[in-house]
Amino acid sequence: MNARLTVNGRGYTVDLDPGESLLDVLRERLDLSGTKKGCDQGACGACTVHVDGRRVLSCLTLAARCEGKQVTTIEGVAQDGVLHPLQRAMVEHDGLQCGYCTPGQIMAGIALLEEGHAETREEIREWMSGNLCRCGAYNGIVEAIEQARDELRDAAV
Amino acid sequence: MQPFELVTPAGIAEAIELGRAADAMYLAGGTNVVDLLRTGAMRASTLVDIDGLPLRGIDFDGERLRIGALTRMGELAAEPTVRDRHRLIAESLELSASAQLRNMASIGGNLLQRTRCPYFRERDFECNKRTPGSGCAAREGENRRHAILGGSEACVATHASDLAVALVAADADVHLHGPTGEWTSRLETFYLEPDTTPEIETRIGRGDLIVAVSVPALPGGEWSVYLKLRERTSYEFALVSVAASVDLDGALIKEARVALGGVATRPWRARETEARLQGIALDDAGALREAAASAFVGARPLRDNGFKVELGTRAIVAAVRHAGGGA
Numbered sequence: 001m002n003a004r005l006t007v008n009g010r011g012y013t014v015d016l017d018p019g020e021s022l023l024d025v026l027r028e029r030l031d032l033s034g035t036k037k038g039c040d041q042g043a044c045g046a047c048t049v050h051v052d053g054r055r056v057l058s059c060l061t062l063a064a065r066c067e068g069k070q071v072t073t074i075e076g077v078a079q080d081g082v083l084h085p086l087q088r089a090m091v092e093h094d095g096l097q098c099g100y101c102t103p104g105q106i107m108a109g110i111a112l113l114e115e116g117h118a119e120t121r122e123e124i125r126e127w128m129s130g131n132l133c134r135c136g137a138y139n140g141i142v143e144a145i146e147q148a149r150d151e152l153r154d155a156a157v
Numbered sequence: 158m159q160p161f162e163l164v165t166p167a168g169i170a171e172a173i174e175l176g177r178a179a180d181a182m183y184l185a186g187g188t189n190v191v192d193l194l195r196t197g198a199m200r201a202s203t204l205v206d207i208d209g210l211p212l213r214g215i216d217f218d219g220e221r222l223r224i225g226a227l228t229r230m231g232e233l234a235a236e237p238t239v240r241d242r243h244r245l246i247a248e249s250l251e252l253s254a255s256a257q258l259r260n261m262a263s264i265g266g267n268l269l270q271r272t273r274c275p276y277f278r279e280r281d282f283e284c285n286k287r288t289p290g291s292g293c294a295a296r297e298g299e300n301r302r303h304a305i306l307g308g309s310e311a312c313v314a315t316h317a318s319d320l321a322v323a324l325v326a327a328d329a330d331v332h333l334h335g336p337t338g339e340w341t342s343r344l345e346t347f348y349l350e351p352d353t354t355p356e357i358e359t360r361i362g363r364g365d366l367i368v369a370v371s372v373p374a375l376p377g378g379e380w381s382v383y384l385k386l387r388e389r390t391s392y393e394f395a396l397v398s399v400a401a402s403v404d405l406d407g408a409l410i411k412e413a414r415v416a417l418g419g420v421a422t423r424p425w426r427a428r429e430t431e432a433r434l435q436g437i438a439l440d441d442a443g444a445l446r447e448a449a450a451s452a453f454v455g456a457r458p459l460r461d462n463g464f465k466v467e468l469g470t471r472a473i474v475a476a477v478r479h480a481g482g483g484a
Binding site (some may be wrong): 054058060064111112126128 | 158159161162163184186187191192194195196204206208225227254255256257258260262388392
């Protein structure tokens with residue numbers, strides 16, 4: 001079946017099998033390999049993307065059901081070469097070691113900031129619990145989210 | 158994954174027409190179905206994509222809460238009416254899964270989700286739920302997470318939904334449309350114990366579609382709690398969970414609701430505990446403990462999960478005290 005997908009504002013026409021996940025289509029067909037495959041069963045968060053502005057797991061999302069929706073991946077976060085405040089903060093706070101979970105952490109973190117669930121460290125940890133980091137860089141990740149939260153708040157004033 | 162056809166019905170009637178076919182399965186949020194089709198634990202040749210049907214949204218008429226089956230877990234948790242009047246429902250949702258999964262998963266799908274028993278998922282092991290008559294690898298296997306209540310020789314898998322436990326405590330109904338018309342069931346009796354047919358988990362028939370869940374007013378609902386104990390702090394299924402609400406008359410318990418998760422083959426209403434709680438003082442530690450322990454009189458622990466009797470008893474005491482304002 002032919003499907004029309006919109007990813008990071010760009011339109012793609014893809015011949016899809018109904019069982020193909022959004023994750024596999026992004027990585028294998030659209031050459032958008034920033035989104036990572038960890039567990040492929042909805043348990044690790046590495047494949048987190050935004051669909052119509054909400055964070056979801058692309059491994060459990062059928063690509064064919066994304067027609068007419070706006071998909072945003074890590075490749076669509078920086079604007080005109082300028083990093084998102086959370087991307088910059090992740091670098092500054094060493095919010096990673098191997099980096100494999102990082103795109104998913106950032107996509108989840110950006111959504112978290114928009115949802116308003118980043119008031120305290122405890123709240124951040126709870127609402128980021130769907131993103132595992134096997135290197136254990138959690139302290140840096142939480143600090144990065146706190147910094148991005150404060151920067152975005154200052155910028156909005 | 159086995160190949161399947163994805164079809165999109167225009168309305169509920171067409172969905173049921175498509176959904177009643179052999180080998181057809183409804184697809185809502187997809188978080189459970191896509192995963193289990195991929196592992197091969199479930200099979201379907203046709204997936205009926207119901208996500209576009211007008212079954213999404215929450216209504217409160219001042220008395221009864223009505224939740225459309227395609228409402229997302231996250232949407233229901235965030236609903237102010239629910240947070241205010243049925244706090245145990247909001248808490249059960251926010252302690253479930255992750256924010257990403259709660260954005261995807263529907264309420265109807267949550268109620269019908271399959272067990273997380275690892276032997277159900279892995280085709281290399283016997284499982285009577287997955288392959289009727291093949292045996293149960295959990296009875297003699299790793300069974301720390303399995304049921305101590307409601308199990309049978311054929312199956313000791315727990316029901317995984319936190320929401321269903323809260324809804325059973327709240328006397329919720331589930332509303333369905335199907336080939337034989339519309340019908341309603343109390344959610345508690347919608348779920349079946351495994352007995353000799355663990356592959357049959359609910360009263361749902363071929364082609365039946367959950368369209369809504371409704372919940373009556375809950376006395377003490379604004380203080381009600383969902384206590385969930387698990388191996389890690391977040392993003393994990395329950396070892397033991399308790400949904401509790403308490404309606405007080407002064408210092409005495411007028412009416413209590415207690416339902417248990419993580420310990421039983423279906424969302425488990427602890428009616429004996431509820432009866433014993435009635436009329437006792439919230440600070441009567443001995444009576445509270447006795448009432449809580451009565452929930453596990455019929456427990457049949459397996460090799461690895463005997464701890465759930467004591468953990469469950471203490472969790473009921475804590476949840477009831479908390480729901481009564483005793484912290």
